[in-house]
Amino acid sequence: MLHSMTGFAALKGEEDGYTWAWDLRSVNAKGLDIRLRMPDWIEGLEAVVKGALSKSLGRGSVNLNLRVNKGDEQGTLAVNEQQLQAVIQALQVVETTAMDQGVALQPSRASDLMAVRGVLENVAPDSGQKKLLGALAAQLPDLISSFVEMRQAEGQSLYDVLMEQVSQIEILTKSASVAAESRRQSTAKTLRENLARVMENTEGADEARVAQELAMIAVKSDVMEELDRLHAHVGAARTLLATEGPIGRKLDFLMQEFNREANTLCSKAQSVDLTQIGLDLKAVIDQMREQVQNVE
CATH class of the missing domain: 3.30.230.10 (Ribosomal Protein S5; domain 2)
Structure with a gap:
């Protein structure tokens, strides 16, 4: 629990x-x-x-x-002689320093010393203290x-909130997969059109080299690895939440991984829909991180 x-x-x-x-x-x-x-x-x-x-x-x-x-x-009051001596010595230093600087102090009274914490102690009889x-x-x-x-009881309420937030992350990750697939088709079409345009207007260009550069651009914009890791993190979070014993530190580390993938998703989005989903993910993850701080 x-x-x-x-x-x-x-x-x-x-x-x-x-x-x-x-x-x-x-x-x-x-x-x-x-x-x-x-x-x-x-x-x-x-x-x-x-x-x-x-x-x-x-x-x-x-x-x-x-x-x-x-x-x-019950018990008696006793003077802690060691503490009393320490207070007296400190008082002497204060009084000497004040006199050297021409500052007049009121004479110290026994009640002043007794009021210092630790000078006067309650001492219970041995038998009473043991009882x-x-x-x-x-x-x-x-x-x-x-x-x-x-x-x-507080943990159960926290569990319900965290499980709901994990479900929100899962739903947003699935939406991001759909948006990424839709974007992939349009991105492929755009890349082919750009390649044709480049080859038509550039004499002596190395077609293989141009194709390689465009392929690298396509790889850099691919977000499937991030989405796969987000799905894996969702499963890991549910497993941790069902684990007995202290799991707060592990959950905190997992939230850092969630946040890293969401940040990468936003940076590679290149579409309004995917960017918005990435921002929604970051918002839910941030809310979840705040709750995780209270988990033992």
Whole structure:
């Protein structure tokens, strides 16, 4: 089943006086980029979360936010001495520089230092922290399952749109084949008339050489190879869309091939009808490329 890279899921829970809320969402990206915002005092949680997400997802810019609250009886506040020393040293540098330049600063207060992120930490009791980690880890599969289900639902809608666009490309390619065949007959007639005109008005011309040059012109204007490749790409796209697993990168590469053949078709068209079909093809292919960017 096709998966979209766009998705969202949210869950809440509580355990032993703790309450929490998960928020998981993603948008398209070239690879898998996981960004986590969660309490750093729950030891081991980040590795568990990142491992579970990496195992379940193939591509996307994924952002997970976890907010944990606890009652007054749970845990204590502790000073991170290393962070505090780093803040004090930085403050000393600022104050010294300001004094050297004649700038007066307000005296620093303890509350100012405590407000700096990382100086004051919530520390849970070991037993409570382990219970909390276990509860969060137990709920994580439900969060990811809900998230994947939404990406699958988005993927189904995306699948329908892409299949419709592939059908449009196929119809336009068939129309281009008809237009090319009609143009071929008129082109052959024009080439014969031009050859006769050239031979009648040019003395000493090498007839074989002239015929060879005209044949090369005919080859350069032949678009059947491009149309054959477009038909092949249509089949390849349908096969990919029916394939399980991440296919976004392969589809993106295939869209480049579609676009290359459509560009060549337009450059070799030499007829209003074929040119218009080529432009319509480019428009549908461009729309499809935008949708493909969301495929996992």
